[in-house]
Amino acid sequence: MILSDTIFYFFAVLLIFFAILAVSSKNKISGLLFLVPFICTLSGILIALGFEFVALSLGLIDLSSICVVTVFAIMIEENNSYDSKNIKNLFAFFMFSLFLVFLINVVAAFFGVSNVKEIAVNNDIFSFKELGRHLFYSRYFLFQISGVILFCGASGAIMLVYGIEGKEQEKIKKSKIHKDEDLELVKLAPEKEGAKI
């Protein structure tokens, strides 16, 4: 009991700490990187509660999207304030925090907080099989609607970027000068000999 309490408090403190770091860091890229241990800690709490599948999906989906956003943020960053030493320090911190959090996740998986009195329920209803059964039989339309929303979001994002690109190309086309339409060739009189420019 004491161990499970300690694990919960440790995770809670770690989660709040990484949340504050992510939100308050001056650099956007550092903030995005602080989200990685934050998500891992959250996965730890979910594993400790007994929701292994949600924790795994959270790790997969959120961590991959954070990586994509970080790559975009690095591409967009105009002031290249990262020298090699900064990147090494950041990477070392990143790896250390990942190692720490995964270690704690393993501990949480063994000594979860799910044996606590008020939260203790039958764990069989939270199995993968039960979740899949609920998703595909009881909540089929919700599942489909979320898929449609995801599809609309992805296609909307593509259209947003492509639409702007198309407009810019139209502007470039309009700005092109055609020889027959807009230009008039004029013969200039030859310059006088000895004239200085």
Add this chain to the structure above:
Amino acid sequence: MITIYHFLLLAFVVFVIGFYGAVTSKGSIARIIIAFFVMQAGIAINFMAFAKYHGDIMGEVFYMLILAVGAAKIAVSLAIMLVCFRKHRTDGEEAV
């Protein structure tokens, strides 16, 4: 002893941190994304704690759906970020 109130308090604190980040983001889309991730974590803890407390799988199911919608949210935010960068050469910090 850990009760549901501990989880609710943790969820509340995390959500408030995320909300504060969203309010003080100054229009930067990357910062808004960070704040939304933090807020989403608060929501996740809330759903899971209630699902565990009531012994109902619906909290888990709904959070799976929220994850899918969250992925769409990231795609749209990335597109907006890219458009802002093309137009204003920032990720929205000064443009907004």
